[in-house]
Amino acid sequence: MRIARKFSGLCVLAMLAALSIGVVSATTPALAGPAPAIPPARQATGAALYDFAAENAKSEALDLDNLDPAVLREIFAHRRQRVLAAMPDESAMIVYATEAPQPRRLEFQVEHSENHDFIFLTGLEGLDSLDSALLLLPTPEKNWEVLYTSGDVEMIRTMTGIEEVKPLARLEEELSAAMTDFRDMRITQIRRWPLSAALAKAWGEDEKALYLNYPRFLRLGMPEPPRLEIFAKIERFSPEMDLRDAAGILDRVRMLHDAYSLASLRRAVAITHEGVVEGLSVIRPGMTELEAMETIDFVYRYRGAYLGFPTSVRAHGTAGGRETREIPEGYISFVPRSGARRVEAGGWIHIDTGASFSHHSADVQRNMPVDGTFTEEQRRYYEIVLDVQKTVISMVRPGVTWWELHNKAVEMLRDAGGYDRSYTYGIGHFIGMEVHDEGDYVTPLQPGMAMAIEQGLALPNGVRFALEDDVLVTENGYEWLSRDIPIEVADVEAMAARTSSFEPFVTKRRD
Ligand SMILES: [Mn+2]
Incomplete structure (x- = not known):
C-alpha cells in the first residue's frame, strides 16, 4: 500500500516536483520450568526459539479451514514462550x-x-x-x-x-x-x-x-x-x-512469522489473487473505480477475509492526469482511494489492494490496459517497472538490508530514463498483522520475515506504472508469494481477456 498525499496532473513541473509522497508510506498448558538460556544477541532480535525451516514446513500441513483447536493452542503457547525468552x-x-x-x-x-x-x-x-x-x-x-x-x-x-x-x-x-x-x-x-x-x-x-x-x-x-x-x-x-x-x-x-502466520499470509495472498483477477477482468469502459473496487472487496469478504487496507482502483484516462486534494496530516482515513471516475477506453488501470486473512494482510499493486492489450508505449514503461521489480525481489535473502533493495530500484529507474524522480516513496515494508507492520527496519533481513516490495514510475501526465509484491525471506533467498497474480505482459493480457465471474451481474445491472 502506498498512500499518495499530493497528486497534481495539471502542470508538468508540479508533477515532477510534487508527484506523490509515500508515507510510512493452546491443550498445551503453560510450560513450567526454567526459562531457556538464550544468548543476548538472539534475544535482541526476538529470534529465540524460532526455527524458520520448521515453521515453514509446519505451515504447509496446517489446514486453515479445519484447524485443530489443540494445535492452535500449541501455536499460541509457543508465541508466549518466544516472548518470555526475549x-x-x-x-x-x-x-x-x-x-x-x-x-x-x-x-x-x-x-x-x-x-x-x-x-x-x-x-x-x-x-x-x-x-x-x-x-x-x-x-x-x-x-x-x-x-x-x-x-x-x-x-x-x-x-x-x-x-x-x-x-x-x-x-x-x-x-x-x-x-x-x-x-x-x-x-x-x-x-x-x-x-x-x-x-x-x-x-x-x-x-x-x-x-x-x-x-x-x-x-x-x-x-x-x-x-x-x-x-x-x-x-x-x-x-x-x-x-x-x-x-x-x-x-x-x-516479525518472524510462525506456521500459523505463514499459512494466514499465504491465504491472504491467494484471496487477493482471486479478487484482483475478478476485479480487473470485470473492468470495461464506463465502469467506475468504485464498481471495480466493490468487486474486489466482495471476493475478499466472501472468502472469509477482510480488507488489509482500503482498496485503491485508479483509472487513468487517455489524457492522463487526475487531480487529488492535498491531505492534511492525520486525515488519511478520510481520503477515498477509489472514486466515481469512469474507466475510459484506451486508458490505464492501477490497483493497490490486499486481503487480510486471520489478521495477516497481503499488499499488492497491479496494472492493466483498459483495452486489454498493451500499446507499445504502455509496454515500454511497464517493462521498465517489471524489470526493476523482478531484480529487487531476486535480491531478497538473509543479510540484505532495506537500503540495498531501495538503492537498486532507484538506480535502475534512474538509468532507464530518470524515472527515479517520480519514485518518491520507499522500496517497501514488512507485512504481517498490519499491512505496514511495525518492526526492525535496520537489522538485515532474516528468514521468516515477510515484506512487500513496491516501486514504479509516473509519467508527467500522471499515469502510474507501479508494482507491489509480497515476498518471504527464506533460509537461502526468497519465496515470491504473489508470483501468480498476473504480472507478465502476456498474463495481464490473458487476465484482461478472461470473462469475469461477475460478468452476468454487471451486464444485468446495466440493462
Ligand atoms: Mn505497500
Missing part, C-alpha cells in the same frame, strides 16, 4: 486487550490493529477478549503466564490452554501486592500470593522493569485509552518502576 531477566509484561481502536495518524485504520498484540499472544478476540489482560513473567523457577478475563474463567482456560486464568479484578490485587507489599513477603504471603511473591522477587527492590502495551497509534489530541490511567498510577506508586513499551519485544517476535 524478555530480560527481572522484568514482567502485561498486555491489555484493547477493544477501542485508536485513531491513527499516518495510516489507514484497520479494525483490529490496536488489539493485535493480545490476539497474537492468546488467539482471543471479540467478546472473548473484552476486559482482559495477559501477564508474562520469566523466572528461573517458572515461566508465568496468567490470563485475566472478564469472561467465563473455565471457558477461557479451555479455549486458550492457559492454566492460570483469573477474573480481571485479580490483576490489580496481585500487581498492587507485588508493588507495595514486597517488604512484607513472609512465608504466609508467599503461600497465599505466589504470583505477587514471584513478581516481587523478580523485581527486587530497585530497577523494576514492566513492559506494557502502550497505545500503538496514539494521537495526543484524542481521548486517552483507559489503560493509560493505570500505567500512570503504576509509575506514581512505585518510583523504582521502569515502564517500557512491550512493542519493543513483541514487534521482533511478531
Whole structure:
C-alpha cells in the first residue's frame, strides 16, 4: 500500500516536483520450568526459539479451514514462550486487550490493529477478549503466564490452554501486592500470593522493569485509552518502576512469522489473487473505480477475509492526469482511494489492494490496459517497472538490508530514463498483522520475515506504472508469494481477456 498525499496532473513541473509522497508510506498448558538460556544477541532480535525451516514446513500441513483447536493452542503457547525468552531477566509484561481502536495518524485504520498484540499472544478476540489482560513473567523457577478475563474463567482456560486464568479484578490485587507489599513477603504471603511473591522477587527492590502495551497509534489530541490511567498510577506508586513499551519485544517476535502466520499470509495472498483477477477482468469502459473496487472487496469478504487496507482502483484516462486534494496530516482515513471516475477506453488501470486473512494482510499493486492489450508505449514503461521489480525481489535473502533493495530500484529507474524522480516513496515494508507492520527496519533481513516490495514510475501526465509484491525471506533467498497474480505482459493480457465471474451481474445491472 502506498498512500499518495499530493497528486497534481495539471502542470508538468508540479508533477515532477510534487508527484506523490509515500508515507510510512493452546491443550498445551503453560510450560513450567526454567526459562531457556538464550544468548543476548538472539534475544535482541526476538529470534529465540524460532526455527524458520520448521515453521515453514509446519505451515504447509496446517489446514486453515479445519484447524485443530489443540494445535492452535500449541501455536499460541509457543508465541508466549518466544516472548518470555526475549524478555530480560527481572522484568514482567502485561498486555491489555484493547477493544477501542485508536485513531491513527499516518495510516489507514484497520479494525483490529490496536488489539493485535493480545490476539497474537492468546488467539482471543471479540467478546472473548473484552476486559482482559495477559501477564508474562520469566523466572528461573517458572515461566508465568496468567490470563485475566472478564469472561467465563473455565471457558477461557479451555479455549486458550492457559492454566492460570483469573477474573480481571485479580490483576490489580496481585500487581498492587507485588508493588507495595514486597517488604512484607513472609512465608504466609508467599503461600497465599505466589504470583505477587514471584513478581516481587523478580523485581527486587530497585530497577523494576514492566513492559506494557502502550497505545500503538496514539494521537495526543484524542481521548486517552483507559489503560493509560493505570500505567500512570503504576509509575506514581512505585518510583523504582521502569515502564517500557512491550512493542519493543513483541514487534521482533511478531516479525518472524510462525506456521500459523505463514499459512494466514499465504491465504491472504491467494484471496487477493482471486479478487484482483475478478476485479480487473470485470473492468470495461464506463465502469467506475468504485464498481471495480466493490468487486474486489466482495471476493475478499466472501472468502472469509477482510480488507488489509482500503482498496485503491485508479483509472487513468487517455489524457492522463487526475487531480487529488492535498491531505492534511492525520486525515488519511478520510481520503477515498477509489472514486466515481469512469474507466475510459484506451486508458490505464492501477490497483493497490490486499486481503487480510486471520489478521495477516497481503499488499499488492497491479496494472492493466483498459483495452486489454498493451500499446507499445504502455509496454515500454511497464517493462521498465517489471524489470526493476523482478531484480529487487531476486535480491531478497538473509543479510540484505532495506537500503540495498531501495538503492537498486532507484538506480535502475534512474538509468532507464530518470524515472527515479517520480519514485518518491520507499522500496517497501514488512507485512504481517498490519499491512505496514511495525518492526526492525535496520537489522538485515532474516528468514521468516515477510515484506512487500513496491516501486514504479509516473509519467508527467500522471499515469502510474507501479508494482507491489509480497515476498518471504527464506533460509537461502526468497519465496515470491504473489508470483501468480498476473504480472507478465502476456498474463495481464490473458487476465484482461478472461470473462469475469461477475460478468452476468454487471451486464444485468446495466440493462
Ligand atoms: Mn505497500
